[in-house]
Amino acid sequence: MKRKDIRIFGFNTFSKILKNSSSKIKKPIQINLKKEYQIKQIIGSDSIFVLYQNGKAEEYKTNSKKKISIRNEKIEKISTGNKIISILTNEKKVYLSGNIITKSEKQSQNEFINISKRIEDPEDQNVNDVICGAFSVYLLTSKGNVYGIGENGFGQLGNNLNDQKKQAILMMKDVSKVFTGNSSSHVFILNSKKELFGCGNNSYGQLGLDTSIQKISELTKLKNIPKGKIIDIQCGNAHSIMLISGEDGKRRVYSCGNSISNGIYNCGDINSFTLIRSPLLDNLNIDRISSGKGHSLILTSKGKLFAFGKNDFGQLGIGNKKNKIYPVEIETDNFWLNVSNYDIGCGYETSFLHYSLISNLNEDFVNFFRNGEFSDYCFVTKDQKRIPVHDIILRYRIGSRNITNLKLLIQSKDEKEAKEILEMIYGNYDIDIDSKQEMKRYKFWKEGLNETMKRMYYDKESKDFTIKRGNKNVLVHKLVLIARSELYRGMFLSVTEDKSNKVTDYSELSDEAFEILIYYLYTNEIKDNGFKLTKEIRNELEIAMDYFQLNESVPNLVTIANELHNQKYK
Template sequence: MNDCLFFGYNQNQKLIKNEPCLSTIFLFENGKAIEYLTDEEEYLNQNPEKIQIEENIQKVTVGFLNEAILTKEGNVFAKGRNINPKNPKEFINISSLIEDKNDRVIQDIICATFSIYLLTSNQNAYGIGGNHYGQLGFDSETLKQTEKPILMMKNVSKIFSGTSSFHVFILNSNQELFACSLNRYGQLGLGESKRKELRIHKLTKIQNIPKGKIIDIQCGSSHSIMLVENENQNQNPKRKLYSCGYSSYNGLGKTENTYEFTEIKSSLFENDNILDFSVGGYHTLVLTSNSKLIVFGYNIDGQLGNGKTEDKIPIPIQIGLPELKFNEDISNYHISCGYHNSFIYYSPPSFSNLEEDLIKLFRRKEFCDISFKTENGEIIEAHKLILKYRLNQNQNQIEKLQEIISKNQLKNQIKYLK
């Protein structure tokens, strides 16, 4: 985010989601998507390619070595080394590989570094791909990888993971939270005693979780951040962030390791409400209802967007968002973080073309660059560009009118001569 890249409009469709990691997928309102591929050796951006899937796309998700696409028909197409080793660049329908034919309609997906998780319409959780650290909930000594989805848990409400993570959280229908996989730094939130177990191969219930409704959990490479909504709606702030895991890159929003989910405290969150947040490999971006973008964590590649490339920012800071001035509804903005990159994108509630957006933009007073005072003292603010355009437009109309008058006069003269 040192340099902002504006993708703009694509075939009169608004961007509704983008998922970055090493590669990035952009999903548009018309159910089509494009991907910016990344060279696996040099990590260089390549030319975008349209994803050739006939069904309308509902969701896209990207992991470190895999990609998955959920269609509105409930099918999941995926590719990657751990999904299709023979042809890792080819999308295959992995939902059709579920053994139970009555459980092949998928309602949600999420990618992690080596694995992909599926939530079916029957509320069952499946995993496919790598299980080297027990991220599929099975002993890695007996199952290192699977090319077919395997059942992890029934009666599931939500699955949480991250593009750069090796671990996973599963929330069941009773609002009980389970986790498995790497736990070297306490990123599963299971507490000090479980931290000694570097790998948790079976889904294990987390005993101490923050009070309130779990809105989201996002996983970094070695830490986790949870967004919780307070049960008391009158309490301020209504939503709070909690984190656990590795703090050396300061992705926790605090300076010390924590082995259970503890609150990220900052005066920046006071009298405000968290609308959106995203976790990358070791960094985090938070968007609030007061139009604040709050960042913290690793910043060696400038992924925090503060115009610098210092090593890390341990405590949450606020950075400016000049590009948000012209929009009235901050809730239409969203953020997404990849391994070492970040995106901010705007998703308007209803699509308007570029001309309509410019009209709305020019009508805002803060963008006016000239003002006039009328005889009765009224101040009229305007734009030099608009005035010049209208002057040229009026001049053209006058010239056309003169031409019409001349032609009519000529016709009358001819008629008179006859």
């Protein structure tokens, strides 16, 4: 699967590209948009929007395609509902097109209205996230307040007021995250204390409450939530699914709502979040979830893809149009190169998945291990498979004394188990509990990857590469550059370039910006070095990310810098 490719199944929104294809695609089919830029996000409802890394977007309908842009601002995120399109820009503004725009505003077909201004408090109009329900929109501001705007027939704005289209209503303060769906009239809100609240339509128990309460017009604290950390909640029209990281570190999926859509083999609707039990999922760790109107997708850390729910348009990708009231596996033709770099998503009756550059420090180093490049030596497994490893990373992660013990442990495992153990070391990943306990007995487990990388950053003696900046030399670890920067990975893979050094200037970057960048390469953090994160330095950091061809990582370097600046000066 190429990095710019998409796989879709279900209702064929891309018929303009997929000529001679059925309107109902029953198995995942690959398409290539042939764009220069990497895909950042795909989101859909009755149409599909593709957002690229350069901040531009396109909308695909059954027989048409059009470009989406917002003046001179970059698009950071798109969220859609029922004939609603909301756009979050890099200026922390939200623009809206669709049913919520009032007729008095005389909106043209292609016009987007700035609805950030509908927040009454002018000091709270910087929006960090926008989330669309079916007929309502939720704005989460940089102050941690969430506002609702739009239809309120089910109380999905958290009050008993009539529809609110002219003003954004404050729903809750001190909010961590908001969850709803493109076809949903219910919403969940998680506060900073990790308490979960809900309101809106509950006619099928989709809020996890008894169906005798048809709708909840006030935000209600939800009890009997599964123990563990809430990773994600995805909402359909009449069901909800929740991804929980349990006390044992394993991620599981829970569901409630309509019996056809909730993935639980049961004769009736489920009015409390219940574990989806399936022999297919029992021994797998769940990576991501997504829901459409009445169907859901589950992606596991082993690269397996499952679906359940309604299947009228083939949106389950299983080759037919039969509904499935329990999870079934989708054949993926082994196209997953690295499951952590793939996103899944659902439109109303469509499903799609695509390669994403979104990554973090842990994933970058696991990818580095999986590539098997630039290794120093190999471990041999019980089934005589050779696994390339990197001496300096192992020495920092587990200590030189433990490498011999690790070698013996790998020799006792087959290739699959051995790779799981090594991925755990490289990326601080969770693996099955037995192997984790075995590693603890060998005293391998000491710290997270972030702490390891900080030690590497401050250890000048082991740095083996020099970046020249005029008459100054900056020492770094070659393997860190390779793991984090596509520029340097390509340079060291080249057979023609000098691999002993890379003479560069980076003259547009100040010493302050360059120091911030190098520390970020190691830690995904900005070091408190006394620098003022001025607008000039923040602009330089954006240039630096382009120079080094860094992945659009989480958290983003420029985003961190902006947030730190705002905390200090606002």
